[in-house]
Amino acid sequence: MKKGLVIDREAQMIGVYLFEDKKVYRGIPRKKIIKKTKIYAGDYVLGNVIDSETFAIESVEERKNFLVRPPVANVDKVIIVFTLKKPDFDSFLLDNLLVVYEYLGAEPVIVFNKIDLLNDDERKELKRWKDIYINAGYDFIPVSAITGEGIDTLKEHIKGNISVFAGPSGVGKSSILSALTGIELKVSQISEKTERGRHTTTGVRLYRFNENSFIGDTPGFSSVDALYFMEKREVKNYFREFLRYRCRFSNCTHTDEPGCLVKEAVKKGEISKERYENYLKIIGSSK
Numbered sequence: 001m002k003k004g005l006v007i008d009r010e011a012q013m014i015g016v017y018l019f020e021d022k023k024v025y026r027g028i029p030r031k032k033i034i035k036k037t038k039i040y041a042g043d044y045v046l047g048n049v050i051d052s053e054t055f056a057i058e059s060v061e062e063r064k065n066f067l068v069r070p071p072v073a074n075v076d077k078v079i080i081v082f083t084l085k086k087p088d089f090d091s092f093l094l095d096n097l098l099v100v101y102e103y104l105g106a107e108p109v110i111v112f113n114k115i116d117l118l119n120d121d122e123r124k125e126l127k128r129w130k131d132i133y134i135n136a137g138y139d140f141i142p143v144s145a146i147t148g149e150g151i152d153t154l155k156e157h158i159k160g161n162i163s164v165f166a167g168p169s170g171v172g173k174s175s176i177l178s179a180l181t182g183i184e185l186k187v188s189q190i191s192e193k194t195e196r197g198r199h200t201t202t203g204v205r206l207y208r209f210n211e212n213s214f215i216g217d218t219p220g221f222s223s224v225d226a227l228y229f230m231e232k233r234e235v236k237n238y239f240r241e242f243l244r245y246r247c248r249f250s251n252c253t254h255t256d257e258p259g260c261l262v263k264e265a266v267k268k269g270e271i272s273k274e275r276y277e278n279y280l281k282i283i284g285s286s287k
């Protein structure tokens with residue numbers, strides 16, 4: 001049997017990329033599979049080539065994760081795109097997205113696009129945010145989809161992976177996708193945009209670039225509320241830098257408890273004030 005990756009999933013269409021043949025086939029799932037599971041973009045499948053166009057899917061490998069939005073399985077990295085300006089940076093939204101995607105089991109990579117627009121002061125401001133997120137434990141890559149600056153660094157970070165985009169409207173997700181893959185997407189090909197005009201498009205396509213790297217054309221959340229996914233008390237587990245501290249109480253919420261080392265770290269400047277305040281805002285604590 002041969003191994004393939006579902007790279008195209010829309011209505012009855014299943015496009016399977018076979019690693020050995022380096023070729024895309026039309027996947028036909030065996031009846032026993034249809035009963036057992038749905039098939040999503042990002043699914044690794046085993047099966048047999050039937051003719052030059054057709055691949056019979058015999059089994060679907062167990063998924064390491066499944067993102068509801070976009071519907072893609074086995075997502076290694078979520079490229080969360082923001083800009084310092086056009087549109088203005090919203091750190092509360094970024095921190096919500098970081099919490100949610102980490103919760104869903106995909107590694108976030110923070111990308112700041114449109115750095116070609118920044119003057120010296122704004123570059124300093126970008127560096128300040130970069131230090132904050134690197135210290136917190138995230139990858140942070142400044143890029144420009146227009147000049148190409150930083151795109152090779154981003155490629156290195158997502159090499160050999162399945163990645164998808166997330167982030168607010170207008171930050172340049174489609175432009176970065178083009179810069180990565182060389183594919184010029186027609187505006188109407190992007191489902192988020194299509195949805196405004198047409199009925200629901202649930203289709204997702206993964207584009208292959210750099211040998212075996214894949215990136216989804218359907219963006220994930222543009223805005224999100226962490227509390228939609230989890231209880232208040234769970235949020236603290238997805239602020240990476242908090243996990244370095246062992247407070248007096250093991251279930252410390254880092255709000256009012258005595259012996260809270262997280263609060264102390266904020267005072268000492270080890271944890272960023274901005275990140276801590278966004279944490280309080282997410283859990284609805286107004287201090």
Ligand SMILES: Nc1nc2c(ncn2[C@@H]2O[C@H](COP(=O)(O)OP(=O)(O)OP(=O)(O)O)[C@@H](O)[C@H]2O)c(=O)[nH]1
Nearest residue numbers: 113114117144145146168169170171172173174175
């Ligand atoms: N100056 C500059 N403009 C950019 C850059 N990347 C994208 N843009 C512009 O920003 C606008 C939005 O880009 P898109 O790629 O459509 O953004 P998007 O995130 O896909 O937007 P949605 O589809 O609404 O989610 C376009 O006018 C792009 O030309 C960049 O690196 N620098």
Ligand SMILES: [Zn+2]
Nearest residue numbers: 247252254260
């Ligand atoms: Zn604490």
